[in-house]
Amino acid sequence: MKVLVTGGAGYIGSVVTDRLLAEGHTVEVLDNLTTGHQDSVLSGATWHQGEITEAGEILDSSFDAVIHLAAKSLVGESVTHPERYWHGNIVATLGLIDAMRSAGVRRMVFSSTAAVYGEPGVGQITEDTPAMPTNPYGASKLAIDHMLTAEAAAHGMAAVSLRYFNVAGASGSLRERHDPETHLIPNLLKVALGDAGEAKIFGTDYPTRDGTAIRDYIHVVDLADAHLRALKAAEPGNHAVYNLGTGTGTTVREVITAVREVTGIDIPAVEHPRRPGDPAVLVASGQRALQELGWAPQRSITDMVADAWAALR
Numbered sequence: 001m002k003v004l005v006t007g008g009a010g011y012i013g014s015v016v017t018d019r020l021l022a023e024g025h026t027v028e029v030l031d032n033l034t035t036g037h038q039d040s041v042l043s044g045a046t047w048h049q050g051e052i053t054e055a056g057e058i059l060d061s062s063f064d065a066v067i068h069l070a071a072k073s074l075v076g077e078s079v080t081h082p083e084r085y086w087h088g089n090i091v092a093t094l095g096l097i098d099a100m101r102s103a104g105v106r107r108m109v110f111s112s113t114a115a116v117y118g119e120p121g122v123g124q125i126t127e128d129t130p131a132m133p134t135n136p137y138g139a140s141k142l143a144i145d146h147m148l149t150a151e152a153a154a155h156g157m158a159a160v161s162l163r164y165f166n167v168a169g170a171s172g173s174l175r176e177r178h179d180p181e182t183h184l185i186p187n188l189l190k191v192a193l194g195d196a197g198e199a200k201i202f203g204t205d206y207p208t209r210d211g212t213a214i215r216d217y218i219h220v221v222d223l224a225d226a227h228l229r230a231l232k233a234a235e236p237g238n239h240a241v242y243n244l245g246t247g248t249g250t251t252v253r254e255v256i257t258a259v260r261e262v263t264g265i266d267i268p269a270v271e272h273p274r275r276p277g278d279p280a281v282l283v284a285s286g287q288r289a290l291q292e293l294g295w296a297p298q299r300s301i302t303d304m305v306a307d308a309w310a311a312l313r
């Protein structure tokens, strides 16, 4: 297939591009480098530095699909500057969908997120769990999911939304380089490298096996594999939604233990009170992805830490 990857200079987009190229697809990358990195754009892909809104200048009927990862994705910023998320995510993606319709490109895989579910109670989150986002970031992704449902029904698009939970790990040198970095594993590795003083544990009195919060981590290479499966499985006139997770999850203390074991460094950890709005458990049911895409995560939390550590060093 010939595929346009928006956000292909970013963490997940670069790994998705790598897997597409490895499977023999033709890839063009569109990225404005706001949070991405020029050196993450793989040489086998055609490179366009530009905005999502400029996709119409690239797309033509020779393309088979778009994998749309480009987005603004900082929860805190979305609360203080929601307009950036309405424009940067919703309005920009509406333009992308229009451009795809004009060019006759009728297949999209979209990066949605667990943030569309907000803070559901304990238990596995399925695709039927009510979507009640608690911040503009999650709301902007949910709005795009609704757009895709309607576009598929009205105009025959083959659309898939992949709702990622926590993504971690690296693929060779392709790794997480967010600024600010809000994710646990890269922040723990900064401590291991001596670039940060200590690990912070927010909340030790949750009703979980060790009192710390549980999140569902998947390896970025497993995630990229899900994109390739979704690309093939997308059906015209249908918008499918898949949660991508392990169904079990890992506590903060378990992640810290994995980082200590992999790095051999005794990461100092300081306990803090719970942060407002942090649920005890956010874990996906991966049953639908397993049944319909044949996808299940293959790599463990230790693999994620080890690969991220190797990429850093």
Ligand SMILES: NC(=O)c1ccc[n+]([C@@H]2O[C@H](COP(=O)([O-])OP(=O)(O)OC[C@H]3O[C@@H](n4cnc5c(N)ncnc54)[C@H](O)[C@@H]3O)[C@@H](O)[C@H]2O)c1
Residues within 6 Å of the ligand: 006, 007, 008, 009, 010, 011, 012, 013, 030, 031, 032, 033, 034, 035, 036, 037, 050, 051, 052, 053, 068, 069, 070, 071, 072, 073, 088, 092, 111, 112, 113, 114, 164, 165, 166, 167, 168, 177, 178
């Ligand atoms: N990393 C995670 O744990 C996680 C979890 C859930 C969902 N997601 C979603 O996955 C996608 C990729 O996340 P990531 O972690 O790789 O982030 P990232 O910031 O590394 O990558 C996003 C890329 O999109 C580009 N971009 C942003 N706005 C753009 C615009 N208007 N025009 C063109 N390019 C633009 C950035 O420069 C960057 O290269 C995002 O949509 C994010 O919301 C990520």
